[in-house]
Amino acid sequence: MRILISGGGIAGLTLAYWLHRYGHTPVVVERAPHGRLGGYGIDFFGTGYDVAARMGIADRLAAHQLPTESIRYVDGAGRVAARLDRRLLEKVIRGPYLALMHTTLEEALGDAVHDKADIRYGRSITAIEQSPGGVGVTFTDGDFESFDLVLGADGVHSQTRELAFGPEGDFAHHLGYAMACYPVSDTYGLGPHRIHHSEPGRQTILYPSDVPGQLIALFLHRTQDRRPPPRAQRRTALRGAFADASPLTAQLLDAAPEEGLFMDTLTQITMPSWHTGRIALTGDACSAMTLTSAQGASMAMAGGYLLAQALHRHDDHRAAFLAYQNRLRPAVQQRQQRARAFARSLVPATRPGIAAQHLISRLVLRDLFTGLLRRGYGDTTSILDRT
Numbered sequence: 001m002r003i004l005i006s007g008g009g010i011a012g013l014t015l016a017y018w019l020h021r022y023g024h025t026p027v028v029v030e031r032a033p034h035g036r037l038g039g040y041g042i043d044f045f046g047t048g049y050d051v052a053a054r055m056g057i058a059d060r061l062a063a064h065q066l067p068t069e070s071i072r073y074v075d076g077a078g079r080v081a082a083r084l085d086r087r088l089l090e091k092v093i094r095g096p097y098l099a100l101m102h103t104t105l106e107e108a109l110g111d112a113v114h115d116k117a118d119i120r121y122g123r124s125i126t127a128i129e130q131s132p133g134g135v136g137v138t139f140t141d142g143d144f145e146s147f148d149l150v151l152g153a154d155g156v157h158s159q160t161r162e163l164a165f166g167p168e169g170d171f172a173h174h175l176g177y178a179m180a181c182y183p184v185s186d187t188y189g190l191g192p193h194r195i196h197h198s199e200p201g202r203q204t205i206l207y208p209s210d211v212p213g214q215l216i217a218l219f220l221h222r223t224q225d226r227r228p229p230p231r232a233q234r235r236t237a238l239r240g241a242f243a244d245a246s247p248l249t250a251q252l253l254d255a256a257p258e259e260g261l262f263m264d265t266l267t268q269i270t271m272p273s274w275h276t277g278r279i280a281l282t283g284d285a286c287s288a289m290t291l292t293s294a295q296g297a298s299m300a301m302a303g304g305y306l307l308a309q310a311l312h313r314h315d316d317h318r319a320a321f322l323a324y325q326n327r328l329r330p331a332v333q334q335r336q337q338r339a340r341a342f343a344r345s346l347v348p349a350t351r352p353g354i355a356a357q358h359l360i361s362r363l364v365l366r367d368l369f370t371g372l373l374r375r376g377y378g379d380t381t382s383i384l385d386r387t
């Protein structure tokens, strides 16, 4: 089948790879121009790692890991109040754990698929029209083409979802936070460690990027706003949200770029159905979990893989879409529920709350509580076949 994928991110590229492997002809439209830089770090393990291994890219990813020996929770004076060592993290996860730049994973997927799919950068869809025999698609440049299926892998603010299922507000669940991140020079002597620093209602995270001498600063704060401010207002909005912050945060905010500040709200997507007619969704487009799950990229790869596999196993696309959804959705729902619970206690609203959080972390982040930690954060369900 000739299949259009909207979105050349983690889910879309994984999907294109496996569709090609099963004999289909994938066409990918990606809104961004080719060769994006920068971005943010992700924890990568579990199902996503298993799919990466089946694609033969796990060794390449392992070679590009970010240096992460521990996660340190520091107080206002920079003292370590609690720490999670990589050794314990790997024990909790019960398998390989990689800290990666999001772009590292996208690049590895892009290289794995570049000769297997027609990938068109700087392009999007503007209209979709279904008929019994196919789907007609109009693109931003005015071109019109027909496909057998259209698969939306265009992220949490999916245009495919908007066009085929309805407005984002029908499916979005705001977790009450916004995040922002950007690269800064490493003048902090951070070494191979990630630091988390909480203040009432706000958190600053700092970790090494894949560029020597460069760190990524990530900011999380509580907000009732459901969308980020316009690009031109983001730096001011971030500084406003972190007014009177600790010296470390204030110093990082001074380095905020005027342009290119990545900002979004933490929004989960839940939908009664991931498919309609000849159109289906995968990745964040139908199942965004937010960064508090630390498994969005992993499940995006699971989604791409399982959707292609279902289309391979079922002659009828409707049966395939249903099988894919039934297979993946319970695992997604479990992770979304855990991410919501985690978000509630992520950033305490008061200083005594933060002190209590440090105390609990000091007690719990130990081998003795491996099982408890695994139930909270691990990839506990087996979603893939053994093959």
Ligand SMILES: Cc1cc2nc3c(=O)[nH]c(=O)nc-3n(C[C@H](O)[C@H](O)[C@H](O)COP(=O)(O)OP(=O)(O)OC[C@H]3O[C@@H](n4cnc5c(N)ncnc54)[C@H](O)[C@@H]3O)c2cc1C
Pocket: 006, 007, 008, 009, 010, 011, 012, 029, 030, 031, 032, 040, 041, 042, 043, 044, 102, 123, 124, 125, 153, 154, 155, 156, 157, 158, 159, 160, 179, 181, 218, 282, 283, 284, 285, 288, 289, 290, 291, 293, 294, 295, 296, 297, 298, 299, 300
């Ligand atoms: C700060 C941060 C930290 C995170 N940490 C982790 C973590 O530790 N572990 C983890 O597993 N996950 C993490 N995640 C989540 C993870 O990045 C996402 O769940 C994952 O990227 C989802 O993949 P996707 O392919 O569905 O969507 P995306 O990666 O968002 O890809 C969507 C693609 O579609 C493109 N696109 C969008 N609109 C259109 C359009 N109209 N037309 C064409 N193309 C379009 C976009 O340019 C993009 O390339 C984090 C996310 C953030 C923001």
